[in-house]
Amino acid sequence: MNSAVVPNIAIASAIPAKTVSLRLDECRKGAQVRIVDLQPQALFGSQDECVTLRLKELGFLPGAPLKIIGFGLLGSDPLAVQVNGTKFALRRAEAAKIRVELISGSH
Amino acid sequence: MSIRFALIGNPNCGKTSLFNRLTGARAKVANYPGVTVERRSGPISDLAEPAELLDLPGTYSLFVTSPDEQVARDIILGKIAGETKPDVLIAVIDxxxxxxxxxxxxxxxxxxxxxxxALNQMDAARSRGITINTAGLAREIGMPVIETVAVNRHGTDELRKVLAEFAVNHAKNPLADDTQTLSLNQIDELSRDDSIEALYHQIENIMQEHVVQPVDLPRWQERLDSVVMHPVLGLVVLFTILMVVFQAVFAWASPVVDLIDAGFTFLGDAVSTGMPDGILKDFIVQGLIAGLGSVIVFLPQIVILFFFILVLEDTGYLTRAAFLLDRPMRGLGISGRSFIPLLSSFACAVPGIMSTRSISDPRERFITIMIAPLMTCSARLPVYALIIAAFIPEQTVWGIFNLQGLTLFALYFAGVVSAAIVALIMRRNQTREHYPLLLELPSYRWPMAYHLLMGLKERVWIFLRRVGTIILALSIILWVLVTFPGAPADATRPAIEYSFAGQLGALMQYLFAPLGFSWQMCIALIPAMAAREVAVSALATVYAVGGDNVDAALGTALGQEWNLPVALAYLAWFVYAPQCISTIAVVKRETNSAKATVWFTLYLFALAYFAAWATYTIASWLV
Structure with a gap:
């Protein structure tokens, strides 16, 4: 019985290794990514849930493809991204909430 | 009661241009340009039944995150006192x-x-290869779907037809529940989360079924963004644009300014020679023509400034500037979102302060309101222009810049730097709660001539109305103050020193002597509280007593009466104060706090006093 369980675990942990997910603020300019999910962000405090929902309303939904257009001057902040054909400016704090997986481009 | 329509949609969907088209010249537009934050309404033109149209602030959601989104939602729900909810919503989509x-x-x-x-900007959509099956879409979402092109004169005809049908039906059987307020279903956040996904799922199906659109945005848009939003090139573009605007305000306007000036001089001369001497002639020439003329002369500069702000806003550029400046501004406790209110404040602080309603962070909004009047508003331009023309020689420096233009730029710059310092000081006691930026960067668009004209017309109209009311009244009062009581028969000094104005000025001078201000300058500060540009006509009235020329003559008079340190100190004073009464009133309304308003007034007064004193002292020492 035990020997049957162990390989299953090995397979399960191998899946996330293939489709590496990272935070949007770790991506490079020009990268094409797909949104995996939205994570809580301590910086927003009690606002955090509202920020998540607003992001979703604007189209930052799991599964949505997203392109990184550019960065601001200081500390690569804010980020400009395109999602569903609409461009948005996000700060690193918002971007860090968004977990993505790479479609093309490096991170 | 006539039917009431309301336009609602995302920011940047072209609601306001649609509004302008539908209401046309008959629109009773709110006082302020640019961002639609205040109530704009007007009768819809060319309808058989009377119908009222309301333009609501742009919003993304009924779950609001900023004060202006809340206004839009509350009006729709009928929750605003004295405002019945609209009968029909016209949802506008880009x-x-x-x-x-x-x-x-x-x-x-x-x-x-x-x-x-209303599917707006259908022309742009078509040229991008987007095709929409409107009949199918209408069936799917259960409401009439109409294509509109606000750029074309006839682009809204079809919408107007549909509105006419609604109006006729409404006239036959008006809805009974007009006063009832609606409420959003008490959706808790968990189910709101689900409903967002469900809605988008539904939208995906609709898009699949009825819409064909290319994946990418047009190439030229992408290329433009790669320059305009480039961290270094973008800033170069931004500062170039700002420099061009300020140079244009000074250089392009001058031929028209000269023309208007010549016109008023001619008028003054004609009246002088055509009328018998006496108090009436004195009143018309000195009080009316000189007083009003000296202010109207600055209309071209104000028009040019507003023109640029409207163009930059219409093209979608302003949000790129906000993107570029977000990080630097955050160091001051504000953000890219504050950029548009602050830029509007260069035209007038009142609409600037009102447009802070789009800022979600209350603390940031407060700081923006407090520093908005440090952005040099167009009403200060007449004062600057007059003094610069009189004291700064017209010469070229570094080959391309005009010294007068540079001085003007320096005054604007002083205001901006001071605003940054004030913001920094205020940031010290800011809570460390973060708010998101989440700013949409709309597609670039050609500015629309009709929309620009409407916006400019609005500004010119507001300015002329001020000239005809406040400035006219103040000119008359001033004339009375400088004319009565007349000098005694054995007077040895100029008549004006015996007048009420002379006495009042002498009193104020005790306070302002350390700044080098003469009593004439003190008098001009009083009406400037009502409208800053009146300082010019006040100076004209005070100094032109005995002369019959308007603007050039005033410049010459100042050149003789003031020395350079005094002139510079007066300029420094106007960088900070006197805060006009309408600005103080709007601060009171927007902060809803007497304490904040008093603090606001005192800090600007103190800053003005100190800056003028320091300028006077240093300049006297240097000259």
Missing amino acids: ATNLRLGLRLVMELKTLNRPMIL
């Missing part, structure tokens, strides 16, 4: 940005109000 717009439409649909969907 056809090149369908998903985002449709989401709001689907959310609005849950309110079960009569609705019409």
Whole structure:
């Protein structure tokens, strides 16, 4: 019985290794990514849930493809991204909430 | 009661241009340009039944995150006192940005109000290769769907037809529940989360079924953004644009300014020679023509400044500037979102302060309100222009710049730097709660001539109305103050020193002597509280007593009466104060706090006093 369980675990942990997910603020300019999910962000405090929902309303939904257009001057902040054909400016704090997986481009 | 329509949609969907088209010249537009934050309404033109149209602030969602979104929501729900809720909602969608717009439409649909969907900017959508099956879409979402092109004169004809039908039906059987307020279903956040996904799922199906659109935005848009939003090139572009604007305000306007000036001089001369001497002639020439003429002369500069702000806003450039400046501004406790209110404040602080309603962070909003009047408003321009023309030689420096233009730029710059310092000081006691930026960067668009003209017309009209009311009244009062009581028969000094104005000025001079201000300058500060530009006509009235020329003569008079340190100190004073009464009133209304308003007034007064004193002292020492 035990020997049957162990390989299953090995397979399960191998899946996330293939489709590496990272935070949007770790991506490079020009990268094409797909949104995996939205994570809580301590910086927003009690606002955090509202920020998540607003992001979703604007189209930052799991599964949505997203392109990184550019960065601001200081500390690569804010980020400009395109999602569903609409461009948005996000700060690193918002971007860090968004977990993505790479479609093309490096991170 | 006539039917009431309301335009609702995302920011940047072209609601206001649609509003301008539908209401045309008959629109009773609110006082302020640019961002639609205040109530704009007007009768819809060319309808058989009377119908009223309301333009609501742009919003993404009924779950609001900023004060202006809240205004839009509360009006729709009928929650604002004295404002019955609109009978029919006209949801406006930018056809090149369908998903985002449709989401709001689907959310609005849950309110079960009569609705019409306007697919705006259909021309841009078509040229991008987007095709929309409007009949299918209408069937799917259960409301009339009409394509509109606000750029074309006839682009709204079809919408007008549909509105006419609604108006006729409404006249036959008006709805009974007009005063009832609606409420959003008490959706807790968990189910709101689910409903967002469900709505987008629905939208995806609609898009699949009825819309064909290319994946990428047009190439030229991408290329433009790669320059304009480039961290270094973008800033170069931004500062170039700002420099061009300020140079244009000074250089392009001058031929028209000279023409208007010559016109008033001619008028003054004609009246002088054509009328018998006496108090009436004195009143007309000195009080009216000189007083009003000296202010109207600055209309061209104000028009040019507003023209640039409207163009930059219409093209979608301003949000790129906000993107570039977000990080630097955050160091001051404000953000890219404060950029548009602050830029509007260069035209006038009142609409600037009102447009801070789009800022979600209350603390940031407060700081922006406090520093907005440090952005040099167009009413200060007449004062600057007069003094610069009189004291700064017209010469070219570094080959391309005009010294007068540079001085003007320096004054604007002083205001901006001071604003940064004040913001920094205020940031010290800021709570460390973060608010998101989440700023949409709309597609670039050619500015629309009709929309620009409407915006400019609005500004010119407001300015001329001020000239005809406040400035006219103040000119008359001033004339009375400088004319009465007349000098005694054995007077040895100029008559004006015996007048009320002379006495008042002498009193104020005790306070202002350390700044080098003469009593004439003190008098001019009083009406400047009502409207800053009146300082010019006040100076004209005070100094032109005995002369019959308007602006050139005033410049010459100042050149003789003041020395350079005094002139510079007066300029420094106007960088900070006197705060005009309408600004103080709008600060009171927007902060809703007497304490904040008093603090605001005192800090600006103190800053003005100190700056003028320091300028006077240093300049006297240098000259």
